[in-house]
Amino acid sequence: LPSCQTRVSTTFRADVSPADYTHRRTTAMSQRARNYPPDNYNTPSFPSINWQLRDLTDDHRWSLFHISDIWRFTVLWTTIIYAVVHLGAAAITIAMHTNKRGSLTYIWAVPLLYLIVSGVQALVAGSVVGLILGAVYNAGFFSMSTWIPLLWGVINVLVLIIASFTIQGGL
Incomplete structure (x- = not known):
C-alpha cells in the first residue's frame, strides 16, 4: 500500500485526482479532434x-x-x-x-x-x-x-x- 501511494504521488499532481486527470486529458484530446481539420x-x-x-x-x-x-x-x-x-x-x-x-x-x-x-x-x-x-x-x-x-x-x-x-x- 505505501508503494501505491508513492506511485500515485509521483505520476499525478497532488491536487488532481487520477480520475480528474484522465477526464482532463480525454477532454483535451476530444476538443483537439473536433477542431481537426479547421472549418475553413x-x-x-x-x-x-x-x-x-x-x-x-x-x-x-x-x-x-x-x-x-x-x-x-x-x-x-x-x-x-x-x-x-x-x-x-x-x-x-x-x-x-x-x-x-x-x-x-x-x-x-x-x-x-x-x-x-x-x-x-x-x-x-x-x-x-x-x-x-x-x-x-x-x-x-x-x-x-x-x-x-x-x-x-x-x-x-x-x-x-x-x-x-x-x-x-x-x-
Whole structure:
C-alpha cells in the first residue's frame, strides 16, 4: 500500500485526482479532434512549399490534414526527385556510350527505360512512406507542413542511392 501511494504521488499532481486527470486529458484530446481539420480548411495546391516550421495562417493554407493529401504530395515529390536522379543517370549512360557504334541504335531507349523504372520505384516508395506519414500524423491529430513530403522524397532517393551500393565486409 505505501508503494501505491508513492506511485500515485509521483505520476499525478497532488491536487488532481487520477480520475480528474484522465477526464482532463480525454477532454483535451476530444476538443483537439473536433477542431481537426479547421472549418475553413482547403487543401493546398501542389507544390505549395512553405519553409516556415509552423503554419500560423488562419486558413492553414500551408498544411496538410488528410491522409490522401499527404499521400499525394509524398508520391508526387518522390516521383519528381526520382525522375531527376534517373535522368541524370541516363545522361551519364548516354555520354559513356555515344562513341560506341553498336550502342547508338538503342541508346534512345535508355532514358525511357530509366523513367519507367523510376516511376514504378517512386510509386511504391512514395506510397509506403506517404501512407505511414499520413497515419502517424492523423493518429496524433497533427497537421503536416507542405515541405515534409519534399523532405521524404529526398530521403527516399538517398535510400535508393545507398541501397544501390554493395557492402563488402562482414555485414
